[in-house]
Amino acid sequence: MRDLLRVPVGEPVDLSAYDTSRHPSAGPADKAAGSRATALMAPELAELQERLYAASTAGDRRRLLLVLQGMDTSGKGGTIKHVIGGFNPSGCRVRAFKAPTAEERSHPFLWRIERALPLPGEIGIFDRSHYEDVLVARVRELAPRRELSHRYGRINRFERSLTDDGVTVVKVFLHLSYEEQRERLLQRLDKPEKHWKFDPGDIDARERWPAYRRAYEIALERCSTDEAPWYVVPADRKWYRNWAVGTLLLEHLRALDPRYPEGDFDVAECRRRLLAD
């Protein structure tokens, strides 16, 4: 799926050309098949994660960072619950980025990001990220235009430094339709136990939908690089989204092909000592 979902480097991005319900040429046909296929990936994903972690104990600095971005209700939280939930929590570092605190605002915008990066052997997951600083910051004019326009280059250099340091950066835009967002917000209103997830401000944000969409297009256009490409995942169907993100992770982890390190001790001697005492 990497090749199918990747945003081409250096080309203009028109999100209306990307399907929100499924990629036209790939993926399971329906929910039953999709859920089954996602469940079948879990053991391999778990083993690859264990190997990545094991390799780090012998000095392998490689790790993976999954960046999740998308409009409200696009399923960032659901993806973490259903896809990342299959990993061993010991090797995962999940971080949600909300509106920056006073302390965070007193630092450059990448400061809080750098402090949340995965360590060697870990899988890091960002629920929102440094891209908020060119998305909401652009739409709401939270920074001078000139500062904003410099941020794309800073992000690219930052991500390049990560990949140089062994971080595989997988950036996923969960692509949701305007209509499906309406449905999901209505569903939250229907269930009192979902009201804590609801913010009337989310309705105001819908009025700025075209502005957000354009901000995403620019970010994808300027920050899909060879080292750290963006992937557009159709997000109107939860089962398809889970399958697609799981598949992206699987393909990247397979490509890393981390290995269990060999022990540098005398196995027979250790066994003798254990049996002797």
Add this chain to the structure above:
Amino acid sequence: MRDLLRVPVGEPVDLSAYDTSRHPSAGPADKAAGSRATALMAPELAELQERLYAASTAGDRRRLLLVLQGMDTSGKGGTIKHVIGGFNPSGCRVRAFKAPTAEERSHPFLWRIERALPLPGEIGIFDRSHYEDVLVARVRELAPRRELSHRYGRINRFERSLTDDGVTVVKVFLHLSYEEQRERLLQRLDKPEKHWKFDPGDIDARERWPAYRRAYEIALERCSTDEAPWYVVPADRKWYRNWAVGTLLLEHLRALDPRYPEGDFDVAECRRRLLAD
């Protein structure tokens, strides 16, 4: 299980009086029943976690910290994988404490602990903890005796400050037998893909087993408090250990009884606006 596994406050602790295979009067009869019972807890645990997290969005500062301690191979990692693995990773903050780094050694021993605490609404999990500073530090004489003896009081005051701040502290000692540890170390030797978890130093540590055991007894004796008691979980059988830790978490979360916050917005008006646009 809380009442059965809790270490009584202010009484001498003799670990030989605690069973390593199962509590004599509670728990499933065999592996099949135990695995089934553990699986049956998962939905309620997940819902309680979601409610805890949801409540924090409305200002509830409560959270839970699970501290896991035990000899090598006692199953700290396995507990995290199997019990914590059922939670939503978004609300979990897992931290493993290894031998302190140079930076960590330059600070008081609680410094690195304070930086890893769960935020309101989260479940924090410590794989080893500040107790290492009265366990390995005592056995290996890594600090002056006088400093060591002050640490118990500091730990109690620190944990008291946590519980005052809304943290439910659940401290679990995974109680493993000397014989079962031998078996587990031999099993690691038998499997090349487990060699990365094996350290010949673990065999050396077995020679100090009585010293470690005594250090645990003292820690449990001096730091099992009304606010933050210790629990001794029999750990020779993985399925029993998982069931017991899951049950302890369930009982504590049920006692917290976190509630979904009510929305403070006009549901009908929001619905109208959503349908209008």
